Amino acid sequence: MAPTRITACSVRDVRFPTSLEKDGSDAMNKAPDYSCAYVVFSTDSDLQGHGITFTVGKGNEIVCHATEVLSKMVVGQELKVIYGNFGLFWRSLTSEDQMRWLGPEKGVMHLAVAALTNALWDLWAKIERKPLWKLLVDMEPEQLVSAIDFRYMHDVLTPQEAVEQELLEKGYPCYTTSCGWLGYEDEKIKRLCKEALAQGFTRFKAKVGADLKDDQRRCRLLREMIGPDNVLMVDANQRWEVQEAIDWMKGLADCNITWIEEPTSPDDILGHQQIAKALKPLGIGVATGEACQNRIMFKQFLAAGAMQFCQIDSCRLGGVSENVAVILMANKFGVPVCPHGGGVGLCELVQHLSMFDFVSVSGSMENRMTEYLDHLHQHFKYPCVVKGGRYTPPQAPGYSIDMKESSLADYEWPKGRAWQELIANGTYTLD
């Protein structure tokens, strides 16, 4: 029987001790523990909607609580109300009269919106027995448009302009960041580069920002390992001042860098514009978006020419609904969308968004590539599959985010088996 309403919501604080191996380390996040607020919507059938938002450890409990509070606006709702005009329902979550003050549409509350929205899209795709990208691709333009909140976007994109339908069925190009974490030793970088090249990767990203000489050495090592023709990007994770970013990147220009990611504060639109202008003669673009809080900020970045690569994050923006809005806006400005995947479950999610972008909006793979990390996929029932450096289109119904029950049990903070062992042996403490 098809579900008719949301009957309950569970939110679990799930964390992975990735900081122990420096997986995910960068100039600003030296020891991240990849974590998520894991949402499960139950319905009056056996179908469930699973969703996440991503954090790097401490504070995940705050996001979980915000998600629990906001979920009260979803539990009990009829699905025909939610999906009948998803854009309006999404706006009800972002604009609740009192909770709006905690944003609006940014920060912890927006992460909570993301987790709930992703779970609702997962449920919708399961009801239709389609992978999410296929659910999006098969929608009539009007239905897709009704799923988006176009508020604050009408000056650059109106609903009737949105969505071009194109159909292309093939893998989607990706790049790997798993060779270039800041906390890795050279020998590990060399080994991982060789493995990635053997797997068919031709696009690589490295972390920079802590020490210029070390960055020059590591980028030259990577360039030597991957060869002159493969693609290399770097990511500073918001580390520099504007002029510092320009000077630093001039110091790395001999490594033939395609983009500098998050060179300065993720809120500094004019700063990114200045960096982009200064680095353009060197052929280095600016990429940002993983910490860009909502579609209104993306609108400013796009309109100001402050980003040459639009890195939407599936869990930072208000879930699929707002991701689609930004994909449509980026297409209007001719800026390629290269989604951020640097976190637990993010690769499983963003592959759907890129495939939707490719077959229904941009119709192009030129200058487009989606991030891939080789971490934690074993915890998912339907992990993303990458072959020859390209994501293969998911086939299972849903948003690919269902985590194995054993992983949820083992890594739920702090009572899970894995955490109990790490706390017992003194590797972690509860505070």
Ligand SMILES: C[C@H](O)[C@@H](O)[C@@H](O)[C@H](O)C(=O)O
């Ligand atoms: C703390 C995280 O691992 C970040 O370093 C990661 O998301 C990174 O910015 C990326 O682009 O993959």
Ligand SMILES: [Mg+2]
């Ligand atoms: Mg990044």
